[in-house]
Amino acid sequence: MAQKQADILYIKQRKVRQWTVILVILLILAIALRVRISEVRVRGNKTYTAEQAEALVFSEYWDRNTALCLINNLRHKKKTLPFVQDYEIHLTGPVSCDLIVYEKNPIGCIVYMSNYMYFDKDGIMVESSQVRLPDVPVIRGLQFGHVVLGKKLPAGSAQTFNEIMNLTQQFNLYEIACDSIQFDELHNITVNLAGDDISVYLGGDEDILAKISVLHDMLPEIRARGLEGTLDLSNYNDKDKGSTTSFKVKPKKSTDDTISN
Numbered sequence: 065m066a067q068k069q070a071d072i073l074y075i076k077q078r079k080v081r082q083w084t085v086i087l088v089i090l091l092i093l094a095i096a097l098r099v100r101i102s103e104v105r106v107r108g109n110k111t112y113t114a115e116q117a118e119a120l121v122f123s124e125y126w127d128r129n130t131a132l133c134l135i136n137n138l139r140h141k142k143k144t145l146p147f148v149q150d151y152e153i154h155l156t157g158p159v160s161c162d163l164i165v166y167e168k169n170p171i172g173c174i175v176y177m178s179n180y181m182y183f184d185k186d187g188i189m190v191e192s193s194q195v196r197l198p199d200v201p202v203i204r205g206l207q208f209g210h211v212v213l214g215k216k217l218p219a220g221s222a223q224t225f226n227e228i229m230n231l232t233q234q235f236n237l238y239e240i241a242c243d244s245i246q247f248d249e250l251h252n253i254t255v256n257l258a259g260d261d262i263s264v265y266l267g268g269d270e271d272i273l274a275k276i277s278v279l280h281d282m283l284p285e286i287r288a289r290g291l292e293g294t295l296d297l298s299n300y301n302d303k304d305k306g307s308t309t310s311f312k313v314k315p316k317k318s319t320d321d322t323i324s325n
Contacts, residue, residue, distance in 0.1 A: 099130045103160035111147045111167050111197060120145050121153070121163055130158055146193055147182075172232040172245075174203050176211045185236070187217045187229050199258050201235065203228060205247035227269050231255075234273060238280040252298070261314070262286065267298025274302040278309065286311060 101122070106114035121143065122128050136142070137153060145151070147168050154162040168190040170182035182191040182200065189211055196202075209218035219225035228245075231253070235242050241258035248254070253266040266275050275297045286295065293313040300309050 097129065097131070099158050101128045101130055101133060101155075101159055101161050103157075104163050105156075105161075106163045106165065108165040109167065110169060112165070117148075117151075117165050118163060120148070121151060130155065133161070146195070147191055147197075170197070170200055171236045172201050172203055172228065173197075174206075174208055174211070174217070176208065181211050181213075183217045185229075185233055187225060189213050189215055189217060199241040201232060201242035201255075201258075202244045203232075203247075204244050227272075230269075230272060231276075234276045238276060240276070240280060240283070260287065261292040263294045265294055265296045265298055271301050271303075275300050278302070282309070 104118045104122070106117045109117045112120070123143075126132055133153060134155060137155075142151065147170070148165060149168050150166040152162075152164040154164070156162055168182070168184060170190055171185050173180045173182040175181075176192075179192050179194055180196055180202070181189055182193070182197070184190050190213070192213060206224065207220065209220065211218060217225060217228065219228055231245055235255075243256045243258040246254045246256070252268060253272075255264040255266060256262075257264065264279055266272060278300055279295070279297060282295070291311060291313055293311060295309065295311045297309050
């Protein structure tokens with residue numbers, strides 16, 4: 065009889081412990097589900113603003129839940145985001161984290177099948193989007209083959225590919241923001257600068273690097289004078305002191321200015 069009562073007491077105590085554990089777990093879960101990330105410090109972003117990068121990574125309600133964020137980190141579960149190669153979330157507290165963004169940083173794009181196809185400094189196609197990024201030049205006037213993400217820009221020939229790479233890399237190096245790079249039927253090059261009503265006629269690809277270098281040197285003066293029009297660098301040659309450059313102001317101006325270098 066005593067043994068039976070002891071067994072009953074043991075069963076009751078075990079049930080109490082079980083229910084206690086369950087209640088504690090439920091309480092912890094309830095608290096965990098209510099703790100949300102509200103402070104985000106973004107680093108590494110260039111294409112996106114900090115607010116845009118945060119909105120992309122934490123686009124859903126549960127993305128900001130601290131516990132789920134920790135679980136996703138352990139599982140290496142991440143979203144696929146446009147123009148983002150990778151990102152990391154480092155929790156710095158129950159409601160705060162560091163968001164480190166590794167962007168693809170395209171330096172140029174082409175228009176293909178109504179989309180903008182972006183390529184990086186190595187000419188690899190890294191993104192397809194209907195979004196037109198500012199300050200990333202569109203290559204126009206050339207026919208391109210079949211475009212595949214992860215493959216090289218299908219420029220048709222090695223010479224054309226190298227020419228496009230040289231142009232976009234140099235503009236990127238000198239931090240000259242371009243809206244478009246236009247090739248005509250003779251393969252002459254005209255560049256439309258971003259943020260300015262300024263075109264630059266580079267002509268052929270002879271001394272192209274020297275032309276972009278002198279463009280970088282001349283732009284501050286052109287912008288300081290508020291000029292709009294076409295800068296002709298087609299005859300510029302850094303080895304020929306007699307070579308000329310000129311800036312033809314748009315007809316709406318009363319006069320034409322010429323800037324020599």
